[in-house]
Amino acid sequence: MENRHTRNAFKSKQINDTMAVGDNMKKRNIIIFILACLLIAAIIYILLNLRSCSAPSNQSETITADREAIDYTGDRSTTQLTDGKAGIAISGFKSLVFHADQLNQKVNFNNPKNNNCFQVMTLLVNNQNYWKSGYIAPGKGYYSIELTKPIPKGDYTAILKVDCYRNDFTPLNSANIEFELQVI
Amino acid sequence: MKRILALMIALAILCAVAVPSVFAEERFDTVMEYTNPSNYQIVIPETIDAGAEHLTFEAYSMNILDNEKVMIKLDGNNPIELAKEDNANFTAQVIIDCKDGDIVGEFYKDELSSHYNNDISMVVQNANQIPAGKYSGSVSFTVSLTDRA
Numbered sequence: 001m002e003n004r005h006t007r008n009a010f011k012s013k014q015i016n017d018t019m020a021v022g023d024n025m026k027k028r029n030i031i032i033f034i035l036a037c038l039l040i041a042a043i044i045y046i047l048l049n050l051r052s053c054s055a056p057s058n059q060s061e062t063i064t065a066d067r068e069a070i071d072y073t074g075d076r077s078t079t080q081l082t083d084g085k086a087g088i089a090i091s092g093f094k095s096l097v098f099h100a101d102q103l104n105q106k107v108n109f110n111n112p113k114n115n116n117c118f119q120v121m122t123l124l125v126n127n128q129n130y131w132k133s134g135y136i137a138p139g140k141g142y143y144s145i146e147l148t149k150p151i152p153k154g155d156y157t158a159i160l161k162v163d164c165y166r167n168d169f170t171p172l173n174s175a176n177i178e179f180e181l182q183v184i
Numbered sequence: 185m186k187r188i189l190a191l192m193i194a195l196a197i198l199c200a201v202a203v204p205s206v207f208a209e210e211r212f213d214t215v216m217e218y219t220n221p222s223n224y225q226i227v228i229p230e231t232i233d234a235g236a237e238h239l240t241f242e243a244y245s246m247n248i249l250d251n252e253k254v255m256i257k258l259d260g261n262n263p264i265e266l267a268k269e270d271n272a273n274f275t276a277q278v279i280i281d282c283k284d285g286d287i288v289g290e291f292y293k294d295e296l297s298s299h300y301n302n303d304i305s306m307v308v309q310n311a312n313q314i315p316a317g318k319y320s321g322s323v324s325f326t327v328s329l330t331d332r333a
Contacts, residue, residue, distance in 0.1 A: 036192045087227035089244055092254065094222040094329045112225060112244070159326075164230070171322045172230050176259055178328035 088164050088172060089115050095180040100153040103146050109133070109160065110141025117172055122161040125151055125181060135165065156181040222248040226256065226291070228325055234266065234278040234306050241289035241298040248293050253332045256289035256298070258282055259324040263309060266319035276319040277309040288325065292332070 089112035098105045111119040118135040123145070130147045158181035164172040225244040232239060241256055248254065258280055268274035281304060282288050289298035 033192075040192065040195070087242060088230050089225050089227050090327065092224045092226060092327050092329060094248075094252075114244070117230070173228050173232065173322050174324045175226075175228055176324065176326040178326055 088117055088175075090162055090175045090177065092177045093179055095182065096158070098151055098181060098183045100183050101150050103148075103150060104144055105147060106144050107142055109145070111136040111138050113139030115164075117164045117166055120163045120165065122163070123147075124159040124161060125156050151181075151183045153183050156183070220247075222252055222329055224248060224254050224291070224329065226254065226289075226327060228256075231320070232306075232323060234276070234308050234319070237305065238302055239280060239288055239304040239306055240301040241291075243291055243296045243298075246291050246294050246296065248291075248329060250293055251332050252293070252329055254291040254327065254329050255287055257286045257326045257328070258288050259286075259326045262286070264321060264323055266321040268315065269318045269320055271315075271317075274315050274317075274319075276311070276314050279307045279309060281305045281307065 091108075091110055091112055093108065096105075096107060109121055111117075115138040118137060119133075120135055121131075121133040121142075122129055123131040130149065130151060131145050133142065133145075136142075158179055160177040160179065161174070162177060163174045166172060224246050227242045227244060229239070229241075243254075246254065262282065263277040263279045266276045266278060268276070280288060283290075283300055283303060288300065288304050290300055291298055
């Protein structure tokens with residue numbers, strides 16, 4: 001009788017142990033499943049972020065205008081030279097590159113807009129006149145010029161002569177802008 | 185269950201490996217270069233008052249390199265001849281006391297006033313021997329951008 005009781009107890013312990021092992025397996029599987037899901041979610045998140053970085057997205061945001069900027073109705077007086085002296089602004093540069101065998105050349109010659117005088121510009125290379133402007137009003141200039149004759153290949157120290165005139169043709173002080181001219 | 189898990193993990197590993205290879209095709213590096221040439225805007229006096237103590241020069245911008253400078257030299261004769269406005273037969277001779285021969289102004293990077301502004305003086309020769317009145321004439325300057333010594 002006692003023996004049978006012991007056997008039953010052993011059997012039920014075995015069943016309990018088996019059930020406990022089965023429960024542990026299930027728990028472990030659930031944890032692995034959750035981890036796998038998290039891993040996939042993380043990869044999808046990284047993928048989406050990489051796409052948004054590599055390609056410009058259609059942003060729904062729009063530019064916000066600067067509220068401090070006011071309506072611009074033309075230039076107003078700005079800081080003047082010391083001693084109340086009027087001055088003539090002259091634009092200078094270090095170098096220019098021209099193409100040999102062609103008359104049309106690209107430049108950035110201008111009479112600065114804050115001047116009160118006209119400027120006549122003359123391009124001198126080896127003391128020879130290759131181009132001369134008319135009376136350039138303040139704020140006007142040239143992005144391309146037509147030479148009177150082509151300049152041979154070489155490196156030159158050229159001069160842009162800037163003569164300044166009042167409205168009534170009175171000559172004012174003038175300047176010669178020296179620059180390196182490379183003709184290629 | 186195990187099969188599903190194995191499949192999901194395999195899929196995850198495949199995605200992780202695929203990400204760099206997919207984007208490797210879209211990304212590349214290159215070098216973009218641009219050299220903005222030095223430029224400046226100086227202000228020469230519209231007229232020079234020879235009776236003033238000094239000849240001064242200003243600039244609106246001095247966008248040049250650290251090792252460069254803009255020099256203003258007096259171009260032409262020194263003394264400068266000014267003609268009497270109501271009678272050109274009378275002239276006044278003005279000597280400009282230049283630096284190093286003919287330099288009247290010099291600017292370094294971002295300087296908007298010549299550092300010789302207090303050094304360049306002007307003297308009217310024999311001022312007490314010429315008739316009273318207003319004399320005028322134009323002066324030419326040569327402006328150049330050079331390397332600093």
